[in-house]
Amino acid sequence: MSVNGNIVEDEAHRLYRALRRIRRVEEVIAEIYSSDKIKSPVHLAIGQEHVSVSVCDCLEDGDWVGGSYRSHAMYLAKGGSLPGLMAEMYGKDTGCCRGKGGSMHIIDVAAGVMGSSAVVGSQVPVAAGYALAAKRAGEGRVVAVFLGDGATEEGCFYETLNFAALHSLPVLFVCENNGYAIHEPLAKRRARPGGICAVAEALGVPATRVDDGDLFRIRDAATSFVTRMRQGGGPALIEAVVYRWREHVGPNEDYDGGYRPLSEALPWMEADPVARVGALLDADVRRKVNEEVEAEITEAVRFAEESPVPRPEELYANVFA
Ligand SMILES: Cc1ncc(C[n+]2csc(CCOP(=O)(O)OP(=O)(O)O)c2C)c(N)n1
Numbered sequence: 001m002s003v004n005g006n007i008v009e010d011e012a013h014r015l016y017r018a019l020r021r022i023r024r025v026e027e028v029i030a031e032i033y034s035s036d037k038i039k040s041p042v043h044l045a046i047g048q049e050h051v052s053v054s055v056c057d058c059l060e061d062g063d064w065v066g067g068s069y070r071s072h073a074m075y076l077a078k079g080g081s082l083p084g085l086m087a088e089m090y091g092k093d094t095g096c097c098r099g100k101g102g103s104m105h106i107i108d109v110a111a112g113v114m115g116s117s118a119v120v121g122s123q124v125p126v127a128a129g130y131a132l133a134a135k136r137a138g139e140g141r142v143v144a145v146f147l148g149d150g151a152t153e154e155g156c157f158y159e160t161l162n163f164a165a166l167h168s169l170p171v172l173f174v175c176e177n178n179g180y181a182i183h184e185p186l187a188k189r190r191a192r193p194g195g196i197c198a199v200a201e202a203l204g205v206p207a208t209r210v211d212d213g214d215l216f217r218i219r220d221a222a223t224s225f226v227t228r229m230r231q232g233g234g235p236a237l238i239e240a241v242v243y244r245w246r247e248h249v250g251p252n253e254d255y256d257g258g259y260r261p262l263s264e265a266l267p268w269m270e271a272d273p274v275a276r277v278g279a280l281l282d283a284d285v286r287r288k289v290n291e292e293v294e295a296e297i298t299e300a301v302r303f304a305e306e307s308p309v310p311r312p313e314e315l316y317a318n319v320f321a
């Protein structure tokens with residue numbers, strides 16, 4: 001049944017579940033945070049979840065994703081284990097990195113989550129390496145790498161786009177442009193704040209900007225780029241303009257911090273993609289999804305709380321240098 005132009009009901013159902021699940025996982029993480037049970041810093045993607053959900057909706061099991069320290073959404077959207085994420089937040093032995101990575105370093109190899117990194121931009125060249133391996137394997141696999149607007153100012157971003165274009169690598173660069181690198185707005189960092197796509201194009205990487213937070217427009221762009229890559233086409237970049245609702249790091253809001261007003265956030269909150277996609281469903285269907293999501297999260301928190309911490313003799317295991 002068509003509920004919104006091309007969007008059919010089971011699609012809306014699938015996308016809403018993914019969005020709602022990520023939103024609630026991060027809200028629950030924020031609620032737990034004040035208890036000090038979560039030892040890791042947390043960079044929440046609340047308000048930006050739809051970018052990961054839309055891009056990962058075009059990916060398949062054998063594809064890879066990588067991202068920054070703000071990667072809970074990417075990890076969950078690609079199918080990373082929720083109990084594994086929650087236990088990792090608690091530093092437990094059952095965490096996706098055995099409690100050694102925390103929120104900023106999350107990996108699920110079985111789900112195609114190659115990892116996330118706290119070093120701004122460092123995931124970008126690593127993704128190109130995965131894409132080179134994927135190209136050589138010749139199985140039509142692609143890599144999507146998520147990065148912030150600040151990461152586009154790192155030297156490795158330019159080097160990687162040039163290399164990826166030159167070698168026609170199947171890598172989709174997904175820039176989540178939330179307008180800030182910590183507290184510094186784009187206009188104070190770039191002579192041409194709107195120039196991220198132009199930079200990519202100049203390096204030989206086709207680029208599309210989606211400036212209104214529309215999940216379906218992002219997904220359409222990702223679908224056409226990924227389809228082309230599977231057939232041997234080279235890299236592409238999507239710049240998704242988004243807004244970060246919470247503080248840069250930590251569970252709170254920071255509109256009294258002096259660097260951005262709440263009035264700037266309100267239009268984004270009114271256009272909340274989670275609510276917009278949810279509105280495509282019948283109220284009863286939406287309620288059922290919400291209940292299932294809450295039950296899954298409650299179980300993941302229980303798992304994390306009851307899991308053991310790593311044994312002291314594990315301290316140097318898997319440490320390579
Ligand atoms: C190489 C490097 N330089 C500086 C930092 C400090 N730092 C951490 S987050 C951040 C801002 C990055 O902003 P952006 O890429 O836009 O991502 P967002 O936090 O907005 O998602 C900076 C400068 C770092 N972690 N790594």
Ligand SMILES: [Mg+2]
Nearest residue numbers: 148149180181
């Ligand atoms: Mg940013």
